[in-house]
Amino acid sequence: MNIGITALTSAAALALGLGLSADCARGDDAPSGKPVRVLIITGDTHPAHNWKATTPAIADVLTQGNRIEVVATSTPTRDLTDENLAKYDVLLLNYLDFKKPTESPETTWTDANKAAFLKAVREDGKGLVLLHHASGSFARPSWAEFEQAAGGWRPKRGNHGPAHEFTVKKTAEGQSHPIGSGAPDEFPHLTDELYQNCVVPEGATVLATAYSDPSKPQGSGKNEAVIWANPFGKGRVFDDLLGHDVAAIADPGAATWLRRGVLWAAKGEVPAEVK
Numbered sequence: 152m153n154i155g156i157t158a159l160t161s162a163a164a165l166a167l168g169l170g171l172s173a174d175c176a177r178g179d180d181a182p183s184g185k186p187v188r189v190l191i192i193t194g195d196t197h198p199a200h201n202w203k204a205t206t207p208a209i210a211d212v213l214t215q216g217n218r219i220e221v222v223a224t225s226t227p228t229r230d231l232t233d234e235n236l237a238k239y240d241v242l243l244l245n246y247l248d249f250k251k252p253t254e255s256p257e258t259t260w261t262d263a264n265k266a267a268f269l270k271a272v273r274e275d276g277k278g279l280v281l282l283h284h285a286s287g288s289f290a291r292p293s294w295a296e297f298e299q300a301a302g303g304w305r306p307k308r309g310n311h312g313p314a315h316e317f318t319v320k321k322t323a324e325g326q327s328h329p330i331g332s333g334a335p336d337e338f339p340h341l342t343d344e345l346y347q348n349c350v351v352p353e354g355a356t357v358l359a360t361a362y363s364d365p366s367k368p369q370g371s372g373k374n375e376a377v378i379w380a381n382p383f384g385k386g387r388v389f390d391d392l393l394g395h396d397v398a399a400i401a402d403p404g405a406a407t408w409l410r411r412g413v414l415w416a417a418k419g420e421v422p423a424e425v426k
Contacts, residue, residue, distance in 0.1 A: 378393070
């Protein structure tokens with residue numbers, strides 16, 4: 152296994168280190184059928200988003216229930232190729248292109264990386280999942296195809312106030328969607344950044360919102376979309392704006408939405424028992 156790409160189980164994720172290798176075990180209670188394989192794409196260090204802490208937390212959430220296997224790469228320049236992406240069912244971005252290419256050559260996506268990524272989702276039907284700050288990727292300069300797929304935090308669209316507790320509520324559309332049908336109708340979310348005024352792609356279904364209290368700093372006074380699903384070519388996109396840190400990712404309500412979103416992105420359906 153190349154340095155920078157790491158297989159993660161819930162146990163191995165607790166001691167994430169690049170170059171670590173572990174078999175993706177499923178356990179004796181694994182459901183029948185082939186597990187969904189997820190590639191977490193990460194590696195660019197933003198001062199406010201600690202991917203070295205949050206990537207293991209994401210893996211812990213996803214591998215609960217033994218339906219999902221997780222591999223992480225911190226070297227997308229090396230690993231975003233047609234051959235490698237063909238191994239996975241879902242590409243999950245825990246990534247923001249923050250550094251200049253000269254500062255981080257192994258995490259800066261080349262034109263070839265972008266082409267392979269688009270092909271995997273739009274043409275080959277891989278699922279795409281964006282978590283929290285990943286929705287702001289490729290905004291400066293804007294990558295039009297990425298915005299079409301994901302929306303999110305784009306130039307002059309997107310902001311947040313100080314992290315705080317807020318309630319996440321399922322929308323009417325979310326009630327009947329395969330992701331939302333088994334997710335909590337509402338839950339009090341732990342302290343997190345509430346993104347607001349973000350771009351929801353044309354054709355997307357908003358599954359959950361959170362009210363941005365105007366009495367709080369920068370509160371919009373609106374129900375802000377925080378989770379949505381979007382078709383993109385042959386692929387399915389799940390955009391989850393929750394999950395600034397380990398605690399927010401592990402919050403049980405948020406974790407259920409994330410697990411169900413990943414399975415839907417892979418297969419278009421979610422077993423009712425997945426919580």
